[in-house]
Amino acid sequence: MxxxxxxxxxxxxxxxxxxxxxxxxxxxxxxxxxxxxxxxxxxxxxxxxxxxxxxxxxxxxxxxxxxxxxxxxVNWNEEWEKHYDPILVGDVVYVRASFHAPKPEVKHEILINPKMSFGTGHHATTFLMLSHQLRVDHKGKRVIDIGAGTGILAIMAHKLGASQVEAFDIDDWCVENGNENFDLNGMKDVRMGLGTVREVAPQGTFDIVLANINKNVLLDELAIYASLVKTHGNLLLSGFYTHDIPDIEQKAISVGFKMIDQKDKDNWAALIFEKI
Known part of the structure; x- marks a missing residue:
């Protein structure tokens, strides 16, 4: 590639x-x-x-x-080291690369060594999704991260106590990098899959489905997400602008969800839905 x-x-x-x-x-x-x-x-x-x-x-x-x-x-970690700064999310999540000093006083630390993967926490959508995850109970839950990028949201789910975590992406660079990041965060039993949601065809239902992709993909795949979320389970979405919220919400409602929360940052939006 x-x-x-x-x-x-x-x-x-x-x-x-x-x-x-x-x-x-x-x-x-x-x-x-x-x-x-x-x-x-x-x-x-x-x-x-x-x-x-x-x-x-x-x-x-x-x-x-x-x-x-x-x-x-190239050595992508070396390139990121020139530009990549650690971030704090809500003062309880610290996202850093291995070349940054740890912050043991912060409750949740996520190690990310990005290659060419989207989702380091710096982009507003990733930041918003992490913020939403902090308010959703993950303990003992089955969670799947669709379009996982670096795997950061799947790692957050693990840190928040999810009992089972799955993740996949369409890009083989992301899969390689995501698996490295899983290893860095004590998730050697989790391996990222390769493909779209239709190709991967996840089995069973999940308590929490995470998807930070883009508007067109989300609208196309929302009916599939509905089949994956348990009744009263949660769907967290981002990757679109605030002015796209009505379109996303309308489609989500049509496949059996109700919106329970929304956040925005730099004109980007992230939504939490509940399956009804």
Whole structure:
């Protein structure tokens, strides 16, 4: 699998916007840099017309300059070490890489050594999902993380006392990286699967289903999620903007859910549903 690399220089205020827009057209990995963002996409999924439309939309207002290239397989941990800072979520979750000092005073510590995986806790959607997880009882529960990226949400479920955790992603880089992160967090019995929810076809039902993907995928797969969530179980969703909440909520209601909570950050949203 070969990745295309786009080094995008832009105004600071447009970094999150460009990450969001490029995520919608298939880009799955990003690095924030001093001058903008580096964006990555698997060559086989690259849609040049959609990409060009995003760049053209913000070219002038964001003062965009782009350097394009092919991503060689590099030491991704080394690259992240240059840009990656630890984060705190609600003063009770500390997400760090192995090269950061631990904080033993924080209740939950998550070790993440990201490669090309989305979901380090820095993006608003991951932060929001972690925040939601803190208010949902995971003890003794069966949990599945759909589109798991680095595996951070599955790791959080484990830290919160889930009795069984499953996770999968469509990207083999994520699977490799997720399994490494599981090992770092004492989850050697959990292995990340590869494929879409239809391809993986999880067996049985779950107390908690987590999905931080994007609006179009969520709308397409919500009926499947409904079949996976136990009655009175919870579905946690993110990966979309606040203005997308009505569409997500309407679809979720149509397949048997009711919304019980919502959070937003930097125009991104995360929702908690209960299966009724």
């Amino acid at each position: 070969q990745y295309l690399e786009f080094k995008i220089n832009c105004k600071e205020d447009f970094r999150e916007i460009l990450i969001a827009e490029l995520s919608e057209v298939g880009f799955d990995s990003f690095l924030e840099t001093e001058r903008g963002i580096d964006a990555y996409i698997e060559e086989s999924t690259f849609d040049k017309e959609s990409y060009d439309a995003v760049i053209a939309k913000y070219q002038d207002v964001a003062s965009i300059e782009v350097e394009e290239g092919v991503m060689e397989k």
